[in-house]
Amino acid sequence: MAAATKVLVVDDSLTMRALISGALERIPGVEVVGLADGAAEARQMVTALHPHVMTLDVEMPGMSGLEYLAEIMETRPMPVIMFSTRTTAGATDSIEALRLGAMDCFPKPRVAVPAELDAIIAKLGKRLKAARNAEIKNPASAKTVTASSIDWNGRLLVVGGDASSTATLFDLLGTFPANCPPTIIVQHLDPGLVEGMLVKLTEKIAPRVVMATDGMEIEQGTIYFAPPGEHHLVVDAWPAGKLRLLAREPVAGERPSISLLFAAAAKAATTNAVGVLLIDGSEDGGTGLKALNAAGSYAFAKQEGGGYALSRNLVTQPVASNALAASILKMCSK
Template sequence: MAAPVKVLVVDDSLTMRALLSGALERIPGVTVVGSADGADEARSMRETLHPDVMTLDVEMPGMSGLEYLAEMMEKRPMPVIMFSTRTEAGAEASIEALRLGAIDCFPKPKVAVAAEFDKILAKLGKRIKAAKGAPVKGASTAKVVAAPPLDWNGRIVAIGGEAAATQTLFDLFGGFPANCPPTVVVQHLGAGLAGTMIDRMAAEIAPRIVLAEDGMTLEQGTIYLAPPGDTHVVVDAWPNGKLRMLPRDPVAGERPSISILFASIAKAAGAEAVGLLLGADGEDGDAGVRALQAGNSYCIVPAENRAEGFLLSRRIATQPVPADQLARTILKLCNK
């Protein structure tokens, strides 16, 4: 039997610490090794308790959760899951936390009662278990430079990942030229975060980035981010394709689904499709990868040893792709 995931809970509220600790203890395979009221106590407990994962409140007096997260990711990175308020400022803080390297961000319950934590318990437990042992890197300080204009060969790109892929997506799209290939993204972000993600990214990257809507024509130079919530997103045809939003049941607990997007571009574009999976932590994405492979599409997936980066495959051919070469590899596949 696998050892339980050891979690350290950090929150300045005694009530929130007790409620979150109690909720986490109800998740099979998870044990709370301690709770801290702020950064100072968390530093000490981390040294003595050796947690696998930390939950961290964004808003704390003294050193804020974001400041402590930035310190950790610079000096001694570890998997961290953030909790933030359900406000516009909370959404901005959540995206910043993900950019710094947090695994995920969850909204704090509107009312501090156990029943509110129960609503997010399944997803939180899934994230915590996936976070144990996951490679974590600090935010990059080097400025990513956009590639020169693309001589586009007509290929379409689809990308899927968890909230933890935020840091990678900023780096990836920062390397895309303004006339990048049409790119559709399904990222498992929390409710209310997609718009903030787009606003933040739009100020830093050369291509246009928009929230995906039904009937949108796929155009060169545009990145389409699927909204979380009630529908899946698919590509209906290629070339001259459009986005379609499908109100179907969740797949592997997720909507929109990475697998449904990947399967749609494999069917529509075949060898003219490039799919990139940035490390989903559950079943969503696996079926999509198989569809890409069956459709003779190009498929980039994390190597079994995540520290080794990614693998690019098509038919039976495979080649390694370092994590810092993702943008260059995709652009090469999409260049004449």
């Protein structure tokens, strides 16, 4: 039997510490090893208890959760899952936490009852399992060099990820020049965070970033994000294609679906598509990667333990994480 995932809970509220730890203890294979009321106590407990994962409150007094998260990623990188209120300011802070390297950001209960956490326990359990073995880096300290321009070869870029991919997306898209390949992204985020993601990216990167709408033309120099809610996002043709929103049932439990976007790109663009899956072992995305490979497209897939595999048809080669951006731009350039 695998050893339990040890979790340290950090929150300035005694009530929230009890609620969060109580929810975590209901997840099989999870052991809460400590409860800290702030950064100072958490530092001591990290040294003494060696947790695998930390849950951290965004809005703590004194040293805020964001400040402590930045310190963790700089001095002792480890998987961190944030808890935040869902106000406008809270959503902005949540995106910043994800950009700094947090694995995910969950909403705090609005009232102090265990039932408020029931809805997220299943997702939290999956995230904790993935977090323990995640590749942790300090994206905020990495130097991102933006390419001056590319001589685009006509290939369509499609990308899939989730909340844990946020730091990678900022790093990746930060290297893209203003005339980047047309890029369509499905990122599984809490609906309240998607707009904040677009706002933050617009501040940080050179290309234009927009929320996709039905019938929107696909143009070079633009990055299109799937809107949250009731629709899948696909492309109807390539070249000269348009984006389409489809009101269909979830695929692999997700809507919008990464696999459906990848499969649509494979059908429309065949060998003129490049797919990038930023999450490993994903239920949503694997089928889409197979469709891209069957069409003769290039596909980058994140590997457990770090790095990516670049495949086309039956040929596969490894790609280091720090070479992903350059490799993608190479595939999209003449």
